[in-house]
Amino acid sequence: MRLADATWTDADATAVDVVLLPVGSTEQHGPHAPLGTDAFTAETVAERAADAYDGTAVVAPTVSVGVSEEHRQFTGTLWVSPDTFRSYVRETVQSLAHHGWTDVVVVNGHGGNVPALGEVCAAISRHDDAYAVPFTWFDAVGEHASDMGHAGPLETAFLRHVDPDAVREDRIDDAREGASERWGEWVSHTNLAHDSAAFSENGVVGDPGEDSADRGAKLLSLAVEALRDLADAVVERDDDPVPHR
Template sequence: MEKKILLAKMTWQEVEEILKDTDIAVVPVGSTEQHGPALPVDNDAFIATQFAQRVAESIWDRQKVVVTPTISFGYSPHHMQFKGTITIRESTLADLIVDVCTSLEQHGFKRIILVNGHGGNSTAISNALHAMSNVVMAKIFSVNWWDLASDTIREVATRPVFHACDMETSVAWFLEQRVLEDKRVDEPGRSIVPGFVEPDMLAPPPKASAAFMMKYVTDSGVVGYSTKATKEKGQQIAEVVLERLEDFILKVARG
């Protein structure tokens, strides 16, 4: 990808130059955690990065935005019984986000959009945004990519939608992630409290929540039906995510 979009590939003078055209930075946030036998541990970071870079590319002619390096470690203690997972403390992640946003603001990025790829990061991101609300003058936003297309996900994805499932594998595959096709497995996951605490983002009410280790609900690391994943389904979901992310950035730019 060209230097025009990626902050990491720009010189400081090029950053100074592009700040004359835009004050919007997009920061992908992911995780490094197990994603079952068919997907690599970078999956959440990969998807967030892909969405950020693809949207920056597609709106370039209408609105320039700069994509920063990805925050590739997230809050994943519940995955630690599976090899390869690297978790950082929730407070570390929140501090990291504050430091990145504060640095960007100091250079003149006045609008910052975090594109998050890992559900477990949500509390840290929310805490970081609250911590900055009084002291950082930049406007800072956060989106979880799946929240941008939850209606489409509900239509096309096999439930449960939870982890390394049909939905996540399909989207990753379409975005050209490394997918070990014949290692895909189906494992619907075990209930924590039947009917109340289910490993399924689309579970209907009544709902309660609990913290649990992933090993307790899944042996393979998958919760869902990854053999149902297809690139076509991934495309359906990803196109909606990209279209709405584009719309969001344009509205932030006008605001």
């Protein structure tokens, strides 16, 4: 069930097992992919997993602006501070818990959100009347995960499968020419670059032209399967607070 499409009486009459809360970003994805890519991919994985879930999973409205200041030099990028992002996610989960929907998986599509999500899900689970865990879809695609860049092979293949019209195929050569091979500038295991514009001319990391919609279908299948398994584990887990030793 998509919460935004339901009436309150529909929601009230539904025995909900788990809530999937998509979070992403609105940020540059090179000259060829939409600013909303991260929100779209997270929402798509959440919706497909809810459809595949053997129970009742509610998909909450997507949080579409995240921790994205690292892309600030590219027009159209929006961002909030980690504090604001954590507060928004936490208060959203608190409102879900108010209705008795206490098991939540935060389905993430943006790498910059990962540290804040780890922190806020731990705080929710320790201190609130809910249990929350983060899930980042591109970390859950097996051996493909090592190819994750930014607007590169994985995200572009995903879009080619789910929404091919979103990819500006006539700009792929430009995307390749201005891309960097890897994220950051690394010395002694330390990234010297805080912003993506410091190492990528057009914001792209990796080759967005090397993979097809077929790979995108495989990525989606792997992510959905992993999220479905995680939702099962969250629902089945005894999430009572661990007692003091």
